[in-house]
Amino acid sequence: MDITMVGHISKDIMEYVDGVQRFTGGPVIYSSAAAKSAGKAVRVLTIASADDDEALNVIRNREIDVVRFDSPATTSIRNIYHTADCETRDVVLLSQARPFDDSVEAHLDGSIIHLAGLFRGEIPDSLIPLCAKHGKVALDAQGVLRCNDGKALSFSDWAEKERYLPMIHYLKTDAAEAKILTGSDDREEAAELLASWGAREVMVTHNSEVILYTDGRVYRAPFTPKNLSGRTGRGDTTFAAYLARRIDHGPQESVSFAAALCSLKMEQPGPFSGTMAQVIERMEQDARS
Numbered sequence: 001m002d003i004t005m006v007g008h009i010s011k012d013i014m015e016y017v018d019g020v021q022r023f024t025g026g027p028v029i030y031s032s033a034a035a036k037s038a039g040k041a042v043r044v045l046t047i048a049s050a051d052d053d054e055a056l057n058v059i060r061n062r063e064i065d066v067v068r069f070d071s072p073a074t075t076s077i078r079n080i081y082h083t084a085d086c087e088t089r090d091v092v093l094l095s096q097a098r099p100f101d102d103s104v105e106a107h108l109d110g111s112i113i114h115l116a117g118l119f120r121g122e123i124p125d126s127l128i129p130l131c132a133k134h135g136k137v138a139l140d141a142q143g144v145l146r147c148n149d150g151k152a153l154s155f156s157d158w159a160e161k162e163r164y165l166p167m168i169h170y171l172k173t174d175a176a177e178a179k180i181l182t183g184s185d186d187r188e189e190a191a192e193l194l195a196s197w198g199a200r201e202v203m204v205t206h207n208s209e210v211i212l213y214t215d216g217r218v219y220r221a222p223f224t225p226k227n228l229s230g231r232t233g234r235g236d237t238t239f240a241a242y243l244a245r246r247i248d249h250g251p252q253e254s255v256s257f258a259a260a261l262c263s264l265k266m267e268q269p270g271p272f273s274g275t276m277a278q279v280i281e282r283m284e285q286d287a288r289s
Contacts, residue, residue: 001041001042001043001065001109001110002035002040002041002042002110002111002112002244002247003035003040003041003042003043003110003111003112003113003114003240003243003244003247004042004043004044004045004107004108004109004110004112004113004114004134004135005027005028005031005032005035005042005043005044005045005114005116005240006028006044006045006046006100006104006113006114006115006116006117006123006131007026007027007028007031007044007045007046007115007116007117007118007122007123007143008026008028008046008047008048008074008075008097008117008118008122009024009025009026009028009029009046009048009052009055009056009074009075010024010025010026010074010075010076010077010118011024011025011052011055011074011075011076011077011094011095012024012025012026012076012077012078012079012232013076013077013078013079013094014079014081014232015078015079015080015081016081016086017081017082017083017084018084021269023270024055024056024058025077025232025233026046026075026116026118027116027117027118027140027142027143027233027236028044028046028059028116029058029059029233029236029271030233030236030237030240030265030271030272031114031116031236031237031239031240032044032059032062032064032240032271033059033062033064033237033271033272033273034236034237034240034241034244034261034262034265034271034272035240035241035243035244036059036062036063036064037062037261037272037273037274037275037276038241038244038245038257038261038276039244039276040244040247041065041110042064042065043064043065043066043067043107043109043110044056044059044064044065044066044067045067045069045100045104045107045108046066046067046068046069047068047069047070047071047097047098047099047100048068048070048071048074048075048097049070049071049072049073049074049097050070051074052074053068055074056068058271059271067107069100069103069104071097071098072098073095073096073097073098074095074097075093075095075096075097075118075122076093076094076095077091077092077093077094077118077153078091078092078094079091079232080092084228085207085228085231086228086231086232091146091153092153093119093148093153096148097122099121099122099123099124100122100123100124100127101124101127102127102130104127105130105134108130108131108134108135109134110134110135111135111136111247112135112136112137112138112169112170112243112247113131113132113134113135113136113137113138114138114139114140114170114239114240114243115127115128115131115137115138115139115140115143116140116143116236116240117140117142117143117144118142118143118146119142119143119146119147119148119153120143120144120145120146120147120148120158121148122143123143125144125160125164128164128167128168129167132167136169136170137167137168137169137170138168138169138170138171138172138239138243139168139170139171139172140172140235140236140239141158141171141172141173141174141177141178141181142177142235144158144161145157145158145177145180145181155176155177155180156180157180157181158181161181161197162197162198165194165197165198165199166197166198166199167198168198168199168200169199169200169201170199170200170201170203170239170242170243170246171194171199171201171202171203172202172203172204172205172235172238172239173190173194173202173203173204173205174204174205174206174235175187175204175205175206178190178191178194178204181194182194187204187206187211188211188213188218190204191203191204191211191212191213191218192213194213195213195214200214201213201214201246201251202214203238203239203242203255205234205235205238205239207223208222208223209221209222209223209259210223210238210242210255210258210259210262211255212242212251212254212255214251217251219251219252219255220255221252221255221256221258221259221260221286222259222286223259223262223263223266224259224260224263224282224285224286224289225263225264225266225267226267227266227267228266229266229267229268229269230265230266230267230268230269230270231266232269233265233271234262234265234266237258237261237262237265237271237272238258238259238261238262239258241257241258241261241262241272242254242255242257242258245257245258256283256286256287257279257283259286260279260280260282260283260286261274261279261282263282263286264278264279264282
């Protein structure tokens, strides 16, 4: 494996201003599809009910290695979007799979271990050092900031961030999550601060662009979708595409690749299903504009 991804799938209900959609989502669905399309060998470790095992065929059919741990329930989330650009939403937890534990260790394989959680506690903080023994740890901040308060989900700061960030090689946040972690509205300033706490490469996504801070430099690339019909999964797709490309390319090449791939993904609902030729063509178009 090149990348092992850890996280729950979710039976998603998406309530948009113009209609409702139901499908299997969760960061590992979008992330694994992006990384596999980028030519990497990908394993997904997830937890779900046996009744929902067939839902994983959406990634098994892409030749992604899937390990499902059993749970009485599968996570299910309702997302209620209030605007056409999908930038604001309410999130309601309908059901929840059990958390991960150290039984995942036997399946950790790859140069990158990507912790792609939906909410705090799904992947306990105590698993971070265990994962760091097996590869470079990538962390989506959503999985440590989003909290389950009864059935409503909210966001709050990660109390253990300064303890665990030095164990994180790749950190991804969106602009709102970066502010929760740092208190700063300035994306570059927030990324630099997160790096000063120990994360080696810090990605911050925004609806207009993605930035990456590492070794004292900021790299950036624009999102250029022609429509937003596939907006759901934007951050997951961008981060995974970056991780896949970063294995054998530099930071700017990897950021540009990730933004181009995700721009194409946003033009069509579901996980990324395009080709590498299309991604390279979009990168070249973006470079000329």
